[in-house]
Amino acid sequence: MLQKKNxxxxxxxxxxxxxxxxxxxxxxxxxxxxxxxVLLASERSEGERIEFRGKNLPAKKLAKDSFKSVDIALFSxxxxxxxxxxxxxxxxxxxxxxxxxxxxxxxxxxLVVPEINxxxxxxxxxxxxxxxxxxxxxxxxxxxxxxxxxxxxxxVTTFQSVSGTGKDAxxxxxxxxxxxxxxxxxxxxxxxxxxxxxxxxHIDGFLGNGYTREETQLADETKKVxxxxxxxxxxxxxxxxxxxxxxxxxxxxxxxxxxxxEARAVFSRFPGVVxxxxxxxxxxxxxxxxxxxxxxxxxxxxxxxxxxxxxNLWIVSDNIRKGGALxxxxxxxxxxx
Amino acid sequence: MLQKKNxxxxxxxxxxxxxxxxxxxxxxxxxxxxxxxVLLASERSEGERIEFRGKNLPAKKLAKDSFKSVDIALFSxxxxxxxxxxxxxxxxxxxxxxxxxxxxxxxxxxLVVPEINxxxxxxxxxxxxxxxxxxxxxxxxxxxxxxxxxxxxxxVTTFQSVSGTGKDAxxxxxxxxxxxxxxxxxxxxxxxxxxxxxxxxHIDGFLGNGYTREETQLADETKKVxxxxxxxxxxxxxxxxxxxxxxxxxxxxxxxxxxxxEARAVFSRFPGVVxxxxxxxxxxxxxxxxxxxxxxxxxxxxxxxxxxxxxNLWIVSDNIRKGGALxxxxxxxxxxx
Numbered sequence: 001m002l003q004k005k006n007x008x009x010x011x012x013x014x015x016x017x018x019x020x021x022x023x024x025x026x027x028x029x030x031x032x033x034x035x036x037x038v039l040l041a042s043e044r045s046e047g048e049r050i051e052f053r054g055k056n057l058p059a060k061k062l063a064k065d066s067f068k069s070v071d072i073a074l075f076s077x078x079x080x081x082x083x084x085x086x087x088x089x090x091x092x093x094x095x096x097x098x099x100x101x102x103x104x105x106x107x108x109x110x111l112v113v114p115e116i117n118x119x120x121x122x123x124x125x126x127x128x129x130x131x132x133x134x135x136x137x138x139x140x141x142x143x144x145x146x147x148x149x150x151x152x153x154x155x156v157t158t159f160q161s162v163s164g165t166g167k168d169a170x171x172x173x174x175x176x177x178x179x180x181x182x183x184x185x186x187x188x189x190x191x192x193x194x195x196x197x198x199x200x201x202h203i204d205g206f207l208g209n210g211y212t213r214e215e216t217q218l219a220d221e222t223k224k225v226x227x228x229x230x231x232x233x234x235x236x237x238x239x240x241x242x243x244x245x246x247x248x249x250x251x252x253x254x255x256x257x258x259x260x261x262e263a264r265a266v267f268s269r270f271p272g273v274v275x276x277x278x279x280x281x282x283x284x285x286x287x288x289x290x291x292x293x294x295x296x297x298x299x300x301x302x303x304x305x306x307x308x309x310x311x312n313l314w315i316v317s318d319n320i321r322k323g324g325a326l327x328x329x330x331x332x333x334x335x336x337x
Numbered sequence: 338m339l340q341k342k343n344x345x346x347x348x349x350x351x352x353x354x355x356x357x358x359x360x361x362x363x364x365x366x367x368x369x370x371x372x373x374x375v376l377l378a379s380e381r382s383e384g385e386r387i388e389f390r391g392k393n394l395p396a397k398k399l400a401k402d403s404f405k406s407v408d409i410a411l412f413s414x415x416x417x418x419x420x421x422x423x424x425x426x427x428x429x430x431x432x433x434x435x436x437x438x439x440x441x442x443x444x445x446x447x448l449v450v451p452e453i454n455x456x457x458x459x460x461x462x463x464x465x466x467x468x469x470x471x472x473x474x475x476x477x478x479x480x481x482x483x484x485x486x487x488x489x490x491x492x493v494t495t496f497q498s499v500s501g502t503g504k505d506a507x508x509x510x511x512x513x514x515x516x517x518x519x520x521x522x523x524x525x526x527x528x529x530x531x532x533x534x535x536x537x538x539h540i541d542g543f544l545g546n547g548y549t550r551e552e553t554q555l556a557d558e559t560k561k562v563x564x565x566x567x568x569x570x571x572x573x574x575x576x577x578x579x580x581x582x583x584x585x586x587x588x589x590x591x592x593x594x595x596x597x598x599e600a601r602a603v604f605s606r607f608p609g610v611v612x613x614x615x616x617x618x619x620x621x622x623x624x625x626x627x628x629x630x631x632x633x634x635x636x637x638x639x640x641x642x643x644x645x646x647x648x649n650l651w652i653v654s655d656n657i658r659k660g661g662a663l664x665x666x667x668x669x670x671x672x673x674x
Binding site: 153155157159173174177178181192193194197198199200201202206209210211212232233234236238240241242243247249251260279280282284285286287288299300301302303304305306307310312314 | 543
């Protein structure tokens with residue numbers, strides 16, 4: 001458990017990655033009470049410098065003894081590193097907030113979106129997991145609906161940006177686009193197929209039943225965060241040639257009827273959700289506009305007449321901020337309370 | 338009705354547009370029996386030349402008297418021109434195959450996908466309508482499922498390319514992309530928002546209930562082509578920064594159970610459908626690969642366990658070919674039989 005202090009030693013693991021850099025900037029923005037910031041990265045990125053509160057801090061190589069005197073460790077360096085180093089950080093006395101999928105479905109590990117289930121933090125035993133980016137965006141909208149009308153079934157199709165894969169994927173979309181516009185051959189390294197001017201219905205590995213891990217996680221994590229194993233969710237997750245933000249087309253069936261207007265009211269009251277829905281003025285959430293925003297945006301709110309109690313939604317969230325870095329920092333802030 | 342001849346006078350209205358040019362090239366490819374090809378276009382495009390069977394034919398200005406001695410007129414110049422000129426073409430003795438939405442829901446006008454409901458052609462009274470591009474791709478997969486297990490409800494999310502909007506939209510995606518990569522300001526003329534590196538949940542105009550015309554058409558045209566008004570379909574249609582082909586994530590509920598393997602077999606037997614579905618080798622339909630293909634590709638075929646009889650599909654079709662030009666020429670071919 002975290003001891004109360006005025007200021008904390010905070011480590012960011014994977015500090016030079018897309019989410020890691022955003023964590024550092026959000027810790028600064030939100031005046032997180034930090035006595036020392038420890039930036040940890042792989043050998044490849046050792047020595048890269050990141051600005052924090054006017055200082056250019058070098059990333060140190062992640063090692064077994066990296067966590068001495070660390071109070072809070074924010075991990076965003078992939079499952080393999082989390083599996084290896086998070087238990088070492090806990091053993092050294094740190095509380096770990098992990099952005100990878102390594103511990104999310106571990107029954108001893110709380111899976112937390114602070115606006116939704118902050119109470120789950122009370123039972124943590126050293127590691128707290130951050131849900132997947134596409135889950136966080138979705139659940140910020142599903143939670144108020146679930147409270148108002150009980151969510152029964154969800155069909156979700158995602159439009160996920162390349163930043164969710166990391167910095168190399170951002171470079172790949174940019175360099176493939178430049179190559180194509182110059183009539184040159186493209187290189188594919190990060191994705192199995194060209195991502196420029198193309199959509200890939202493939203995020204994370206495939207399982208035996210034909211679903212991807214991303215699609216399966218979305219269903220599993222929804223049940224865990226909303227603490228309701230009776231919610232039925234089926235997903236198709238798609239990578240689109242967009243740099244930042246995840247969009248999701250969501251069809252929801254609820255137990256009791258909720259009109260589009262009632263849904264708008266329910267979303268508007270939920271902290272961290274913005275209703276942006278005026279088709280007559282061509283206003284609906286766009287990945288371009290939500291980039292850099294903390295809130296999850298909901299629009300295209302329509303009643304689905306093909307079922308007794310149905311709604312269609314279009315949800316957009318910044319996968320790097322609320323979908324990753326911001327949610328992790330918000331968890332840390334709750335731990336201080 | 339079309340009189341039997343050895344060769345026909347064929348007019349293409351909107352010949353210089355994206356679909357019009359493809360119609361000309363498909364008429365050639367498929368050796369359509371043509372004695373004379375009449376290319377018609379707006380004043381703006383008058384005089385533009387298009388190659389057909391070794392000759393460079395000039396586009397003539399579309400006018401009231403354009404249809405003298407025309408046997409078959411293939412319209413692809415927008416609803417307004419179809420509404421004005423298709424009745425004139427019929428009055429002049431031509432059979433009209435119309436790619437616009439003008440006559441699709443007219444009860445006197447057959448709405449035809451030849452593989453699905455060619456029999457509806459028998460009752461035409463001069464005008465035959467081509468369904469919307471996203472409808473054609475969807476129905477090529479839904480029809481064999483409907484025959485095998487009776488489709489009851491469909492939730493569809495589309496990933497539609499800019500070519501569906503026309504040549505100006507293709508230019509807009511290209512020029513915006515170039516501008517952004519050169520750190521210059523972009524221009525938006527065709528779409529209300531930036532399409533480069535962005536997805537727009539907005540295709541065609543909005544109706545009072547929050548749905549777009551595109552979404553509404555998809556439901557209405559499905560019922561008409563499949564000749565089953567009890568099918569319930571709800572849609573979210575999205576424009577993506579891709580040049581060509583429409584992809585669709587489709588959740589289908591059927592009356593009787595159909596397994597993923599049975600669905601694969603049923604799709605494989607249907608003319609014009611290709612099953613492309615081997616996740617273990619990262620094989621699934623991609624807009625990039627299906628571009629220029631005549632067939633509709635189906636992959637990511639999975640059972641949806643959240644309902645008793647559910648399937649998830651990923652369908653990709655070339656919106657300009659099967660979604661427009663090819664389907665129109667196939668209708669003309671059926672008329673000759």
